[in-house]
Amino acid sequence: xxxxxxxxxxxxxxxxxxxxxxxxxxxxxxxxxxxxxxxxxxxxxxxxxxxxxxxxxxxxxxxxxxxxxxxxxxxxxxxxxxxxxxxxxxxxxxxxxxxxxxxxxxxxxxxxxx
Amino acid sequence: xxxxxxxxxxxxxxxxxxxxxxxxxxxxxxxxxxxxxxxxxxxxxxxxxxxxxxxxxxxxxxxxxxxxxxxxxxxxxxxxxxxxxxxxxxxxxxxxxxxxxxxxxxxxxxxxx
Numbered sequence: 691x692x693x694x695x696x697x698x699x700x701x702x703x704x705x706x707x708x709x710x711x712x713x714x715x716x717x718x719x720x721x722x723x724x725x726x727x728x729x730x731x732x733x734x735x736x737x738x739x740x741x742x743x744x745x746x747x748x749x750x751x752x753x754x755x756x757x758x759x760x761x762x763x764x765x766x767x768x769x770x771x772x773x774x775x776x777x778x779x780x781x782x783x784x785x786x787x788x789x790x791x792x793x794x795x796x797x798x799x800x801x802x803x804x
Numbered sequence: 805x806x807x808x809x810x811x812x813x814x815x816x817x818x819x820x821x822x823x824x825x826x827x828x829x830x831x832x833x834x835x836x837x838x839x840x841x842x843x844x845x846x847x848x849x850x851x852x853x854x855x856x857x858x859x860x861x862x863x864x865x866x867x868x869x870x871x872x873x874x875x876x877x878x879x880x881x882x883x884x885x886x887x888x889x890x891x892x893x894x895x896x897x898x899x900x901x902x903x904x905x906x907x908x909x910x911x912x913x914x915x916x917x
Binding site (some may be wrong): 694721723725730731732733734735738746747748749762780782784786787788789790791792793794795796797 | 821829835836837840845846847848849850853855866892893895896897898899902903905908909910
């Protein structure tokens with residue numbers, strides 16, 4: 691199993707550009723989520739999904755869109771990039787479980803917006 | 805949100821036992837306590853999860869007192885490779901959803917030779 695994969699690994703955008711961060715998992719996990727991590731900070735939840743066709747907002751959803759058309763894929767779209775969105779983005783997946791559960795994280799995408 | 809408080813940083817030496825305490829005074833009845841580990845430039849990795857008393861796996865133990873207002877992650881005989889940031893999360897995805905889970909800033913553990 692490849693686990694959780696994210697592409698690209700690095701990306702530089704200009705202010706106002708849009709792009710999609712890709713996330714895929716091959717573990718047949720129902721839950722998937724997107725986090726961002728700013729330098730020296732913890733992770734903050736952007737959007738999450740509890741199954742195909744079901745998504746919801748997290749703590750910092752503004753400026754981002756998601757969709758979940760398949761169990762495997764959960765892309766994150768930046769609508770109009772801003773310097774404040776410079777961060778490391780992590781995608782995670784997990785089975786339904788009690789507590790926070792055993793979430794499997796991808797390697798991250800490092801995004802810089804100039 | 806069930807707010808958690810952890811020490812910002814801890815130092816240890818190889819071979820020692822390390823105990824990281826997390827305070828969560830307003831934990832709810834359905835909440836579990838989960839610990840994650842994060843190395844630089846990597847995503848977090850699940851370590852252990854528990855509801856009450858003691859849980860042990862191959863890498864750590866989790867001690868939860870009866871009032872559940874705090875918890876302690878115990879790492880036996882740490883090595884240099886245990887240098888990482890450790891996060892304590894409190895919540896229950898199946899009951900209250902993802903939004904209640906907060907990673908916070910974690911505890912930065914530095915293990916020296």
